[in-house]
Amino acid sequence: TVHDYQAPKDLLTDKVILVTGAGDGIGRQAALTFAEHGATVILLGRTVDKLEAVYDEIEQAGGAKPAIIPLDLKGATLDHYQGMAATIKEQFGRLDGVLHNAGILSILSPYTHIEADDFNDAMQINVTGPMLMTQALLPVMQLADNASLVFTSSGVGRKGRAYWGSYAISKFATEGMAQVIADEYETTSVRTNVINPGATRTSMRAKAYPAEDPKALKTPLDLMPTYLYLMGDESKKDNNLCFDAQ
Ligand code: NDP
Numbered sequence: 001t002v003h004d005y006q007a008p009k010d011l012l013t014d015k016v017i018l019v020t021g022a023g024d025g026i027g028r029q030a031a032l033t034f035a036e037h038g039a040t041v042i043l044l045g046r047t048v049d050k051l052e053a054v055y056d057e058i059e060q061a062g063g064a065k066p067a068i069i070p071l072d073l074k075g076a077t078l079d080h081y082q083g084m085a086a087t088i089k090e091q092f093g094r095l096d097g098v099l100h101n102a103g104i105l106s107i108l109s110p111y112t113h114i115e116a117d118d119f120n121d122a123m124q125i126n127v128t129g130p131m132l133m134t135q136a137l138l139p140v141m142q143l144a145d146n147a148s149l150v151f152t153s154s155g156v157g158r159k160g161r162a163y164w165g166s167y168a169i170s171k172f173a174t175e176g177m178a179q180v181i182a183d184e185y186e187t188t189s190v191r192t193n194v195i196n197p198g199a200t201r202t203s204m205r206a207k208a209y210p211a212e213d214p215k216a217l218k219t220p221l222d223l224m225p226t227y228l229y230l231m232g233d234e235s236k237k238d239n240n241l242c243f244d245a246q
Contacts, residue, residue: 007228013038021102023050025202029220035063046072073129081136094143106166126170182240191239198246
C-alpha cells in the first residue's frame with residue numbers, strides 16, 4: 001500500500017511544489033520531506049517567522065533553495081493569487097505540485113450555536129481561498145509535464161459528525177471541489193486527489209481533543225509515504241481518488 005511506499009531520495013528532483021500552511025503541523029513536515037527528496041518548495045502561510053524557520057531548516061539540510069509566500073487565506077483575493085501565479089511562472093516556468101494543507105478547525109459547538117462569522121471564516125480559509133488559488137495556479141500547473149494537485153480532507157469530510165459544524169461542512173466542500181477539478185482535468189497532465197491525514201499529532205488535533213495523550217497519535221512524519229507517493233510521478237495515473245494517510 002501507499003502507507004509503506006518507500007520513496008527514492010531523488011523522487012522530487014526538479015519538481016517545484018507549493019505547500020500551503022507550510023509553517024506548522026503536517027504542512028511543515030511535508031515541506032521538509034519534499035525538499036529532502038529533491039523538490040524546490042514554495043512555502044505559503046500566514047506566520048512569516050514559522051515559514052522562515054522551515055526555510056532555514058531546508059537550507060541547513062542542503063535542500064534546494066525554497067521560496068516563501070506570506071499570505072493569509074482569510075483576506076486574500078483573486079488578485080493575490082494571480083500575482084502569486086505570475087511570480088511562480090516567471091521564477092520557475094511551471095508548477096509541478098500543490099498541496100492544499102492550510103486549514104482551520106474553527107469552533108466545535110452545538111449546531112444551533114454556529115455563528116455566521118465563524119462559519120464564513122472557516123469557509124473562506126478552507127474552501128474559498130483554495131478555490132481561487134487553484135483557479136490562478138492551474139494554468140501554471142499545465143506547463144509541467146505531470147502536475148499533482150492534492151487537497152486535504154478529514155474523516156468528517158466524508159461522514160458528518162455532531163458538533164463538528166463549520167469544519168465538517170468545509171471539508172465536504174473541499175472533497176466536492178477536488179472531484180469537480182479532477183473530472184474536468186481528467187484528460188490533461190494535471191491530476192487531482194484528496195488526502196485524509198487521520199488523527200495526527202499537531203496543534204489542531206490537540207485543540208479538538210484536549211484530553212487526549214498526543215503521544216498515542218501518529219506524527220506528521222508517519223504520514224509522509226502517502227504524501228510523497230502523491231507528489232511523485234509514480235502516482236501520475238491516479239486521479240479523483242481519496243487516500244487515507246494512515
Ligand atoms: P495545524 O493547525 O498544525 O497547521 C495548520 C497550518 O495552516 C498552519 O501552518 C497555519 O498557519 C496554516 N493556516 C491556518 N490558517 C491559515 C490562513 N488563514 N492563511 C494561511 N495559512 C493558514 O494543522 P494540521 O497540521 O493538523 O492540519 C493540516 C491539514 O490537515 C488541515 O487541512 C487539517 O484540516 C487537516 N487534518 C488534520 C488532522 C489532524 O489530526 N491533525 C486530521 C484530519 C485533517 P499558522 O501556523 O500561522 O497558524
